[in-house]
Amino acid sequence: MAHSRVTQWATMTRTWWIYDANYQCPFKTAYRLLPYLQGLNKPVYHSDSDVGDHVVVFNTKHIAMRGDFWRTFKHFHHTKFAGGFSRASAWRVHEMDPTRILERAVYSCLAGVETRKMMMKRLHLYPEEDVPEKILENVTGQIRQVQIVPKKLTDYSQEEIDKFPKLFEYPEDYDVEGYKRENRQEPDQHTSMKWRLK
Amino acid sequence: MTKNLIPQDFLKNVLQNGVGRYVCQLQRITFRFCKSHGASRHMRDFIENHLLGFSQKNPGVAVYLQPRRHRAPSIVAEYLNGYREVLFLSDKQPSEICKWTEHLRTRSGVQIVKMINNIHTETPSTQGIWHPFMFTDTEWAVTKFPNKKLSSVLKTGKTATDIILDEQTEALTEGVKHCQINNK
Numbered sequence: 001m002a003h004s005r006v007t008q009w010a011t012m013t014r015t016w017w018i019y020d021a022n023y024q025c026p027f028k029t030a031y032r033l034l035p036y037l038q039g040l041n042k043p044v045y046h047s048d049s050d051v052g053d054h055v056v057v058f059n060t061k062h063i064a065m066r067g068d069f070w071r072t073f074k075h076f077h078h079t080k081f082a083g084g085f086s087r088a089s090a091w092r093v094h095e096m097d098p099t100r101i102l103e104r105a106v107y108s109c110l111a112g113v114e115t116r117k118m119m120m121k122r123l124h125l126y127p128e129e130d131v132p133e134k135i136l137e138n139v140t141g142q143i144r145q146v147q148i149v150p151k152k153l154t155d156y157s158q159e160e161i162d163k164f165p166k167l168f169e170y171p172e173d174y175d176v177e178g179y180k181r182e183n184r185q186e187p188d189q190h191t192s193m194k195w196r197l198k
Numbered sequence: 199m200t201k202n203l204i205p206q207d208f209l210k211n212v213l214q215n216g217v218g219r220y221v222c223q224l225q226r227i228t229f230r231f232c233k234s235h236g237a238s239r240h241m242r243d244f245i246e247n248h249l250l251g252f253s254q255k256n257p258g259v260a261v262y263l264q265p266r267r268h269r270a271p272s273i274v275a276e277y278l279n280g281y282r283e284v285l286f287l288s289d290k291q292p293s294e295i296c297k298w299t300e301h302l303r304t305r306s307g308v309q310i311v312k313m314i315n316n317i318h319t320e321t322p323s324t325q326g327i328w329h330p331f332m333f334t335d336t337e338w339a340v341t342k343f344p345n346k347k348l349s350s351v352l353k354t355g356k357t358a359t360d361i362i363l364d365e366q367t368e369a370l371t372e373g374v375k376h377c378q379i380n381n382k
Contacts, residue, residue, distance in 0.1 A: 011329050020349045140330075
């Protein structure tokens with residue numbers, strides 16, 4: 001076949017996928033992205049051959065963590081110099097770099113994979129929705145999210161809120177307006193003051 | 199990576215060697231040793247006892263002896279194609295030196311590399327080979343990404359909120375029916 005050479009280009013080509021991280025768990029997301037980065041979704045996959053795809057992730061600033069993980073989940077780093085250890089809670093890391101938590105989650109998922117660093121280079125993370133047009137024009141597929149994006153109270157109209165069945169009466173001393181006030185949770189005790197994660 | 203450091207090549211050999219007659223590809227072999235150092239002890243032993251037999255058996259190979267002060271013993275083999283191979287044989291027994299000498303003599307002079315070969319098939323797929331867009335939905339070709347519909351989780355079953363709202367509507371309709379009955 002004269003055109004078999006060209007069809008082979010099509011077989012080995014890297015496609016681009018896009019993923020919306022809005023209200024998504026970073027750890028579940030990492031597992032969802034793995035097969036696309038490694039090329040496990042292709043019939044031509046082999047662990048020795050580098051056939052992974054590009055994955056573009058946007059809205060990484062708006063990821064959602066399960067339970068109390070924003071406070072309790074830690075990132076560790078050691079510079080290998082004396083006293084070079086530092087750790088920081090997820091919220092602090094997220095404040096520093098809104099793409100870092102997802103990046104580290106994927107990176108740790110790829111533990112033991114020889115081509116991990118090359119795969120990480122094919123993972124493009126954007127904190128907000130503004131993905132550059134140059135990146136976006138390559139995208140040919142969408143990866144489905146891992147969890148349902150919740151509808152917030154502000155998304156409901158006042159009419160819908162009023163119409164919703166009242167299942168029970170609040171006790172008289174219940175703080176109904178509490179959610180409107182500033183969050184005054186105790187500060188995070190487990191983050192070292194001189195954090196310098198890199 | 200390690201994989202890329204090892205040289206790789208297709209299978210090569212000196213063509214037609216042995217078709218008419220065999221030509222020994224090893225042209226020159228140099229034994230380098232020290233006259234005093236302990237590491238060359240067995241090499242000196244080999245030269246005394248085995249080397250003459252080797253050179254008599256192989257008149258086509260030029261044998262050189264090169265004493266070098268306080269250097270590790272080694273064998274340098276030079277082949278017809280210009281390839282040069284060096285083996286360091288510190289503290290190796292004469293029997294082992296004999297074995298390596300024989301190894302170098304019988305080699306073709308082609309560098310030892312990781313062998314690679316072209317993969318092809320005599321029976322290509324009649325369905326056509328796979329490509330990334332083979333089993334994708336054709337609708338994706340005209341979709342602008344990112345797309346909300348393709349992104350959101352496929353909802354299966356009812357959430358707790360849905361169940362409550364359903365119960366409410368049921369209750370309301372029943373209430374309406376109840377009222378209608380009462381009115382009658």
